[in-house]
Amino acid sequence: MLGVSGSIAAYKAAFLVRLLIKSGAEVKVVMTPSAPDFISPLTLATLSRNPVYHTFSIGNQGEWVNHVELGLWADLMVVAPATANTLGKFAQGICDNLLCAVYLSARCPVWLAPAMDLDMYRHPSTQSNLQKLISYGNKIINPAHGELASGLIGEGRLAEPEEIFEQISSYFEENKTQRFKGKKVLITAGPTYEALDPVRYLGNHSTGKMGYAIAEALAVEGAEVVLVSGPSSLTVQHPAIKVVKVVSADEMYKEASAAFDHSEISIFSAAVADYKPAQREEQKIKKNDELFSVDFVKNVDIARTLGARKKAGQIIVGFALETENEKANAIEKLQRKNFDLIVLNSLNDKGAGFAGDTNKITLLDRNNNSREFGLKNKKEVALDIIEAILPLIHA
Numbered sequence: 001m002l003g004v005s006g007s008i009a010a011y012k013a014a015f016l017v018r019l020l021i022k023s024g025a026e027v028k029v030v031m032t033p034s035a036p037d038f039i040s041p042l043t044l045a046t047l048s049r050n051p052v053y054h055t056f057s058i059g060n061q062g063e064w065v066n067h068v069e070l071g072l073w074a075d076l077m078v079v080a081p082a083t084a085n086t087l088g089k090f091a092q093g094i095c096d097n098l099l100c101a102v103y104l105s106a107r108c109p110v111w112l113a114p115a116m117d118l119d120m121y122r123h124p125s126t127q128s129n130l131q132k133l134i135s136y137g138n139k140i141i142n143p144a145h146g147e148l149a150s151g152l153i154g155e156g157r158l159a160e161p162e163e164i165f166e167q168i169s170s171y172f173e174e175n176k177t178q179r180f181k182g183k184k185v186l187i188t189a190g191p192t193y194e195a196l197d198p199v200r201y202l203g204n205h206s207t208g209k210m211g212y213a214i215a216e217a218l219a220v221e222g223a224e225v226v227l228v229s230g231p232s233s234l235t236v237q238h239p240a241i242k243v244v245k246v247v248s249a250d251e252m253y254k255e256a257s258a259a260f261d262h263s264e265i266s267i268f269s270a271a272v273a274d275y276k277p278a279q280r281e282e283q284k285i286k287k288n289d290e291l292f293s294v295d296f297v298k299n300v301d302i303a304r305t306l307g308a309r310k311k312a313g314q315i316i317v318g319f320a321l322e323t324e325n326e327k328a329n330a331i332e333k334l335q336r337k338n339f340d341l342i343v344l345n346s347l348n349d350k351g352a353g354f355a356g357d358t359n360k361i362t363l364l365d366r367n368n369n370s371r372e373f374g375l376k377n378k379k380e381v382a383l384d385i386i387e388a389i390l391p392l393i394h395a
Contacts, residue, residue, distance in 0.1 A: 208234050
């Protein structure tokens with residue numbers, strides 16, 4: 001979480017966001033009401049690939065920006081630049097803007113990078129506020145010595161984005177967990193497209209967001225991931241993820257089968273077509289009769305076929321998207337396909353299923369244990385799933 005307050009140094013926030021995004025971080029930006037006078041929210045939104053927040057509500061419809069959720073979301077909060085005004089509000093617990101509200105809600109470490117003129121920085125009130133903030137557990141990224149906007153030379157210049165980025169990188173490097181270090185993981189994601197003719201295909205609404213999120217979460221934890229992806233516009237950032245692009249169920253089976261025997265963990269999250277046209281027409285099908293019929297044949301059941309090949313020590317996780325008798329159908333699927341864990345989501349739950357950024361899941365295992373989760377962002381859902389896999393590794 002990057003906080004930006006109203007300072008001429010706010011332009012440096014754009015460079016910091018760019019460095020963080022290039023490193024694979026997920027960045028959200030919260031600004032004080034005066035910060036947009038110095039740098040456009042559109043610039044930071046474009047660079048961060050997330051909406052930028054600077055008011056408590058959006059538009060005129062009363063849509064509330066949940067500062068508590070933003071505060072809980074972050075693994076680290078950095079305020080750069082942090083003006084004398086913002087530092088004073090943080091120190092005294094004054095909460096008259098969104099950034100202050102997020103700061104007071106944050107449970108993660110908070111780092112503050114002061115930026116102001118020389119005399120403002122040296123003033124006893126500013127120094128007192130800094131000491132108070134340090135006593136709260138906040139870290140201060142000391143300002144640099146140099147030429148200031150006033151023309152004076154001295155302390156108060158915002159630390160350079162590269163320096164702040166290096167400190168952030170070092171922090172995560174020192175504190176990262178590697179619970180899946182060296183584990184080889186196979187993940188299938190996205191839809192499959194089954195061709196009718198050179199123009200048309202049968203598909204579904206899957207975007208691959210859930211599978212890609214799981215791949216990223218496992219790679220961060222040290223896993224070596226092979227991600228077999230059906231057609232998707234998504235990209236991956238982590239170098240430990242090898243993406244294999246496919247189109248049809250047959251192609252997905254071929255690639256997943258090649259990786260399966262070498263994988264300690266396999267996660268079948270793809271929405272694979274159950275059927276394909278019995279015959280693919282070589283030329284575009286012309287519109288003629290009122291009725292048009294197609295014969296279908298079954299596709300290979302990738303999860304079941306590979307599940308039958310499971311060896312001792314291998315872990316298989318499957319997915320079940322249901323519309324009725326959800327738990328019963330998921331348990332039957334878990335047993336029939338030799339899964340160790342199944343992720344159930346229902347299209348009856350608002351916000352779950354295909355295309356969206358959220359999901360609502362229930363995890364079921366072979367010991368009839370069941371755990372339900374509330375509606376969450378798919379990146380958070382991915383973390384819940386990998387937490388559930390960990391005990392299976394050591395079982």
